[in-house]
Amino acid sequence: MNLIRGLHNLKKQQGSVVTIGNFDGVHIGHQKIIARLTEKAKEMGIPSVLISFMPTPQSFFGREQASLSSFKEKHRLLSGLNLDIHLIIHFNKDFSQLEARDFVQNILLNKLRMKHCLIGDDFRFGKERKGGFELLQNLSKDKGFTVEKTPSILCNNHRVSSSAIRTFLENGNIQSASQMLGREFSITGKIVHGLKNGRAIDFPTINIPIKRKISPVHGIFAVTIELDGATYQGVCSVGNRPVIGGKKTLLEVFLFDFNKQVYGLKVKIIFKHKIRDERNFDNFMALKKQIEIDTQDAKRFFSF
Missing domain, CATH: 3.40.50.620 (HUPs)
Structure with missing residues (x-):
């Protein structure tokens, strides 16, 4: 083309x-x-x-x-x-x-x-x-x-339309959105350096830019990622990170049983299931406790 x-x-x-x-x-x-x-x-x-x-x-x-x-x-x-x-x-x-x-x-x-x-x-x-x-x-x-x-x-x-798909994604109805797309909804990009706050609470994440002014998804999701020829499972957060007063929408993924240096590599994040909406926490320890719960929810989803 x-x-x-x-x-x-x-x-x-x-x-x-x-x-x-x-x-x-x-x-x-x-x-x-x-x-x-x-x-x-x-x-x-x-x-x-x-x-x-x-x-x-x-x-x-x-x-x-x-x-x-x-x-x-x-x-x-x-x-x-x-x-x-x-x-x-x-x-x-x-x-x-x-x-x-x-x-x-x-x-x-x-x-x-x-x-x-x-x-x-x-x-x-x-x-x-x-x-x-x-x-x-x-x-x-x-x-x-x-x-x-x-x-x-x-x-x-x-009726199949881009606006209907946006509404499904906004409401967390990943399956209906994917049916209209004819494929699973995903976001692709290159892995970049983040603030590394996740490491401090034992949940290191990979970060990729959204590359659109407004993200069609917000919240916490069970995802798989395709990276360097392999597929991994994890928990993805798309939001402003209110616990640190963030303004810009960021995408971060905590991968299960993963410990590699992957900065600069292309990655595809495939959205499988919405776990919850983004919300604020008083401190990083409260956030850590919630991420532990989210991780267990995602693992339960993948075990079915």
């Missing part, structure tokens, strides 16, 4: 099949759209193009929300779906004022030479979100392209 950062790096195409969206989490609904996109592109003999935005429109307009995937995670997931091109459009003030019709003409037609457009049933675009399936359908009659709408997918009688 060819990653193109910005319209200025895009060469004029001879034709393309296009889909547009944020694709946060690359869940089973996204996967269905992309499977149809690549199928249609192969049928027409032209490249498949997925357009996403950075920052997201929600973030640009101050409606920041938790991200299910960091940019690297999303790109890696998309790379496994047989796409030809991932085009990232920089969402700024000028772009936010682009009328929906102008977006279709100036970008989709003039630059991408779009022959077919595939969108989700709730997709909106252009200034004030005035563009949608009906506009594309009307323009297609005179502009020489076709348009296709993909219906919503249901999972356990719930």
Whole structure:
């Protein structure tokens, strides 16, 4: 998959099949759209193009929300779906004022030479979100392209969406979130040095940056991690560490029966079960006692 950062790096195409969206989490609904996109592109003999935005429109307009995937995670997931091109459009003030019709003409037609457009049933675009399936359908009659709408997918009688997955994760319903994602929810990154407070209470942790402004998970979890070709079990804390007056959201994992130097290595934390919400403690000894309880709860979960 060819990653193109910005319209200025895009060469004029001879034709393309296009889909547009944020694709946060690359869940089973996204996967269905992309499977149809690549199928249609192969049928027409032209490249498949997925357009996403950075920052997201929600973030640009101050409606920041938790991200299910960091940019690297999303790109890696998309790379496994047989796409030809991932085009990232920089969402700024000028772009936010682009009328929906102008977006279709100036970008989709003039630059991408779009022959077919595939969108989700709730997709909106252009200034004030005035563009949608009906506009594309009307323009297609005179502009020489076709348009296709993909219906919503249901999972356990719930419409699959990134917002539904965020709600499940926020409520600690890891299983339902994973079903909509089509895989277990995870966070990846490189292990970095922390403050090493855990060592002082006999619970040394590995630490990785969240790499998103708002974490989709908060609290204490039973997790497995994939590290250096092996899998380990442990307890993960995602939060602000109120016992030391923390402000920044951090991810720390205490691994069972583990004593290795792993700074700088890539790691994947897979969330299995929420144990409890984060809460404050009067001192480190009270925190230590609670971590002992959390560790036993996690071990009981893994023993089932």
